[in-house]
Amino acid sequence: MNAIVTVLGHDKVGIIAAVCALLAKNNVNILDISQTILQGAFTMVMAVKMDASCSVGDLRTQLEALGQEMGITIRIQREEIFDAMHRI
Numbered sequence: 001m002n003a004i005v006t007v008l009g010h011d012k013v014g015i016i017a018a019v020c021a022l023l024a025k026n027n028v029n030i031l032d033i034s035q036t037i038l039q040g041a042f043t044m045v046m047a048v049k050m051d052a053s054c055s056v057g058d059l060r061t062q063l064e065a066l067g068q069e070m071g072i073t074i075r076i077q078r079e080e081i082f083d084a085m086h087r088i
């Protein structure tokens with residue numbers, strides 16, 4: 001299943017490394033990634049592919065906990081829901 005991971009917060013060392021390490025630990029493959037820093041605000045969007053052994057709910061819980069620990073916001077949505085929400 002494909003999903004979209006978004007990361008927002010104040011820029012700091014280790015954001016990309018921490019998020020990617022958590023995804024790798026859960027056997028989630030990063031298909032595409034875009035990140036930028038605007039006036040100190042870090043923004044990252046990742047398209048990922050999850051295998052059947054990982055549920056979106058479990059990964060959401062882990063990503064939210066990581067976000068709280070780092071003082072940033074991390075969200076994950078199924079790709080089809082993300083696409084539907086952003087369709088014009």
